[in-house]
Amino acid sequence: MTTDLTRSEPLVLGIETSCDETGIGIVRGRTLLSNTIASSMAEHARYGGVVPEVAARAHLEALQPAIEAAVAEAGVSLQELDAVAVTSGPGLAGALMVGVGAAKALAVSLGKPLYAVNHLVGHIAADILTGDDVEYPTVALLVSGGHTSLLLVRDLVSDVEMLGETMDDAAGEAFDKIARILGLPYPGGPEIDRAAASGDPDAIRFPRGLSRASDLAAHRYDFSFSGLKTAVARWIEQCEAAGESVPVADVAASFREAVVDVLVTKALDACAQHGVPRLLLGGGVIANRRLREVALERAAAAGVAVRIPPLSLCTDNGAMIAALAAELISSGAEPSTLSFGADSTLPVTEIQVRG
Amino acid sequence: MILGIDTSIGTAVAIVDPAGRVLAEVVSRDPRGHAEVIGDLLVRVFREAGVDPVEITAVAAGMGPGPFTGLRVGIAAARAFALGRGVPLIAVASHDAAARAHVDPAYATAGAAPVEGEPVAIVTDARRREVAVSIYRVERGMPVRLTDAHLVPRASTEPLALFGAPASELPETTSISAAALARIAAERLSAGAADASAAEPLYLRAPDVTVPAGPKKVGT
Numbered sequence: 001m002t003t004d005l006t007r008s009e010p011l012v013l014g015i016e017t018s019c020d021e022t023g024i025g026i027v028r029g030r031t032l033l034s035n036t037i038a039s040s041m042a043e044h045a046r047y048g049g050v051v052p053e054v055a056a057r058a059h060l061e062a063l064q065p066a067i068e069a070a071v072a073e074a075g076v077s078l079q080e081l082d083a084v085a086v087t088s089g090p091g092l093a094g095a096l097m098v099g100v101g102a103a104k105a106l107a108v109s110l111g112k113p114l115y116a117v118n119h120l121v122g123h124i125a126a127d128i129l130t131g132d133d134v135e136y137p138t139v140a141l142l143v144s145g146g147h148t149s150l151l152l153v154r155d156l157v158s159d160v161e162m163l164g165e166t167m168d169d170a171a172g173e174a175f176d177k178i179a180r181i182l183g184l185p186y187p188g189g190p191e192i193d194r195a196a197a198s199g200d201p202d203a204i205r206f207p208r209g210l211s212r213a214s215d216l217a218a219h220r221y222d223f224s225f226s227g228l229k230t231a232v233a234r235w236i237e238q239c240e241a242a243g244e245s246v247p248v249a250d251v252a253a254s255f256r257e258a259v260v261d262v263l264v265t266k267a268l269d270a271c272a273q274h275g276v277p278r279l280l281l282g283g284g285v286i287a288n289r290r291l292r293e294v295a296l297e298r299a300a301a302a303g304v305a306v307r308i309p310p311l312s313l314c315t316d317n318g319a320m321i322a323a324l325a326a327e328l329i330s331s332g333a334e335p336s337t338l339s340f341g342a343d344s345t346l347p348v349t350e351i352q353v354r355g
Numbered sequence: 356m357i358l359g360i361d362t363s364i365g366t367a368v369a370i371v372d373p374a375g376r377v378l379a380e381v382v383s384r385d386p387r388g389h390a391e392v393i394g395d396l397l398v399r400v401f402r403e404a405g406v407d408p409v410e411i412t413a414v415a416a417g418m419g420p421g422p423f424t425g426l427r428v429g430i431a432a433a434r435a436f437a438l439g440r441g442v443p444l445i446a447v448a449s450h451d452a453a454a455r456a457h458v459d460p461a462y463a464t465a466g467a468a469p470v471e472g473e474p475v476a477i478v479t480d481a482r483r484r485e486v487a488v489s490i491y492r493v494e495r496g497m498p499v500r501l502t503d504a505h506l507v508p509r510a511s512t513e514p515l516a517l518f519g520a521p522a523s524e525l526p527e528t529t530s531i532s533a534a535a536l537a538r539i540a541a542e543r544l545s546a547g548a549a550d551a552s553a554a555e556p557l558y559l560r561a562p563d564v565t566v567p568a569g570p571k572k573v574g575t
């Protein structure tokens with residue numbers, strides 16, 4: 001099945017179903033041919049967060065139309081593919097399994113090799129599709145509703161190290177929860193951004209999780225947002241108990257500042273500590289304007305070059321999965337066997353799951 | 356050649372020829388691990404049948420009922436396979452395949468010949484102390500569905516229509532025949548069935564979620 005695999009500029013279809021976006025991407029080597037995304041975000045709005053069963057059902061319904069749309073947009077046929085790629089993890093188990101089942105059957109039906117890859121490393125691979133030369137090593141900060149991770153990438157296909165990650169909520173989740181406390185709709189990120197526009201980021205000093213000297217010893221690059229969430233909720237309760245109206249703009253701006261501050265501070269600390277003057281941002285929370293602003297400003301001051309792929313490649317998508325597989329193929333990696341499963345806690349060091 | 360895939364209980368994959376003859380059938384009885392085994396089972400069924408994927412002319416998908424997470428793996432696989440080959444997908448209720456396997460001597464799971472006019476209940480585990488039940492009657496040697504799959508509490512003492520016994524006292528089906536599934540699809544195809552890739556899975560339950568109440572107090 002692998003003997004005639006084209007290793008240069010392989011045509012790869014990637015399937016991503018780790019959270020609430022059904023992503024189908026098609027790449028030829030480092031060239032993006034289609035990045036088709038069907039999101040079930042609206043279906044989760046009334047619950048204030050991603051509901052795994054709702055997401056999994058939506059993936060099953062969206063997969064076939066998304067594959068058809070991607071193939072049509074790319075102007076290729078499924079038979080022309082050199083390989084199929086799929087996210088094996090990390091992510092929501094039931095959601096991942098939909099993609100894994102489809103990818104295996106698609107690969108067998110076409111007689112093509114299958115590459116099972118790591119979602120987080122996929123986020124890093126998205127940067128390759130921007131067409132610019134990518135330099136390693138780089139520190140990568142991946143922030144979404146599902147993960148908050150700080151990585152050191154020495155080589156995309158062979159050497160990715162997890163420096164730290166969130167110990168509780170993902171940053172995106174924190175935005176959703178605070179939005180709910182403030183009576184704002186889901187998803188919280190854009191709503192907090194809007195509310196914060198007229199607020200003072202320094203109005204309230206909310207805590208920066210895992211930033212005290214005592215925490216830094218063991219959790220220098222880890223994140224925690226649950227304490228921040230509690231602090232905001234408590235502050236609002238006290239305000240209401242005192243019979244005052246809640247200054248929503250100031251609360252939103254101060255909360256956002258606390259999140260952004262800790263993310264950027266730890267990312268730049270990682271750059272300094274590892275002597276890496278490059279920072280890659282990825283994940284849906286990168287859409288947050290204040291995060292980009294502060295990251296660019298402070299990185300410039302620290303002499304660190306920041307790369308931010310277009311937002312359509314930052315949010316979860318299948319193109320990044322296809323791109324990572326294409327890099328693996330070009331580097332000579334053998335396909336995965338067909339016996340891998342969905343691994344909701346797949347470590348970032350497992351860039352490809354062999355099965 | 357028709358490929359049948361069912362993951363409503365274990366993982367079952369079969370290939371039948373257009374006349375419904377079984378060329379190969381492979382099964383994993385593991386009630387979990389559907390995503391892990393589906394690929395290897397597909398490769399094995401093609402090898403054992405001596406058939407190449409390009410020879411598949413339709414795919415039959417077992418639509419449940421069954422535990423959601425596993426059930427979806429088979430439906431996703433069936434849809435993707437049909438898409439990859441550009442062939443129609445025939446959606447079949449998994450209980451229909453079980454009923455067929457129960458009464459059709461070709462599958463011989465019952466051991467006894469079906470009795471004309473006799474009712475057949477297909478009962479499968481639905482978790483949460485419930486079973487999924489469909490009721491058929493044997494007509495001209497074939498099961499005809501009288502009642503669609505529905506959930507019944509295991510503790511229910513209410514006799515099922517036609518049976519005089521509650522669902523909990525009836526034998527439970529613990530595997531679905533992908534061959535019977537594919538054979539049903541073969542017959543529907545020769546009767547002119549169209550692609551049903553958009554057919555919905557038989558979940559029988561809404562997603563398990565509750566709309567959150569207002570924010571919880573954290574206290575001071």
Ligand SMILES: [Zn+2]
Nearest residue numbers: 144146283316
């Ligand atoms: Zn992601």
